[in-house]
Amino acid sequence: MTWDAGTGQGLCQYNEHQKRAWSVDFSQADPTKFASGSDDCSVKLWSINEKSSLGTLWSPANVCCVQFSSFSPHLLAFGSADYKVYCYDLRYSGIPLCTLAAHEKAVSYVKFLDSNTLLSASTDNTLKSWDLNKTCSDGSTTNTCGLTFSGHKNEKNFVGLTVLDGYIACGSETNEVYCYYRSLPMPITSYKFGSVDPISSGHQTSDENGQFVSSVCWRQKSNMLVAANSTGSIELLKLV
Structure with missing residues (x-):
């Protein structure tokens, strides 16, 4: 459609x-x-x-x-x-x-x-x-x-992939975003989402309940990245 x-x-x-x-x-x-x-x-x-x-x-x-x-x-x-x-x-x-x-x-x-x-x-x-x-x-x-x-974990879900000017970002089944550079095999940085209890109106919890980062996208011509996870949380991140 x-x-x-x-x-x-x-x-x-x-x-x-x-x-x-x-x-x-x-x-x-x-x-x-x-x-x-x-x-x-x-x-x-x-x-x-x-x-x-x-x-x-x-x-x-x-x-x-x-x-x-x-x-x-x-x-x-x-x-x-x-x-x-x-x-x-x-x-x-x-x-x-x-x-x-x-x-x-x-x-x-x-x-x-x-x-x-x-x-x-x-x-x-x-x-x-x-x-x-x-x-x-x-x-x-x-x-x-x-x-x-x-460095990231991805065994069963679609976790997202985005590239910009040699920088690579992907999600992980550890509820994290990982960033790589094209010439380096290990991550250059990562960011972990806070875990959210889907039953209690979005309150933070220590139990991740299988949450994972499901989508990532660089903003063109910038160092800004938007990422979302499996509970619907969205984060705007900046690579510094």
């Missing part, structure tokens, strides 16, 4: 996926285009001007996330439940541009750090960066992982 953010009115509903759609991303190069990834093992390519999809990319397993590159109008990546990342040049969508394999569990997020570097997050408790210049051009599976980031 697409919406007019100014009026709050629904614009169009897209119905081709056969199962739950996990992820949607608009192309920054062409804001009329967007992609969706689904449990039906497909990525659908769409235009807001068309009710039918423009094309379909198939995955061997459920698609957990999809992301256009902001550095190229043709490059798209998605993460899959088969532990792999698939990159496509949409001008030649018959086979992947490359397949990246090093994670040990499902890939929950992908983000482009720059025109040649992709970042992925997985429920194996790690983030990984990939040098796309070192991948095979025939679509074959490669392990070109340049760096593995670890």
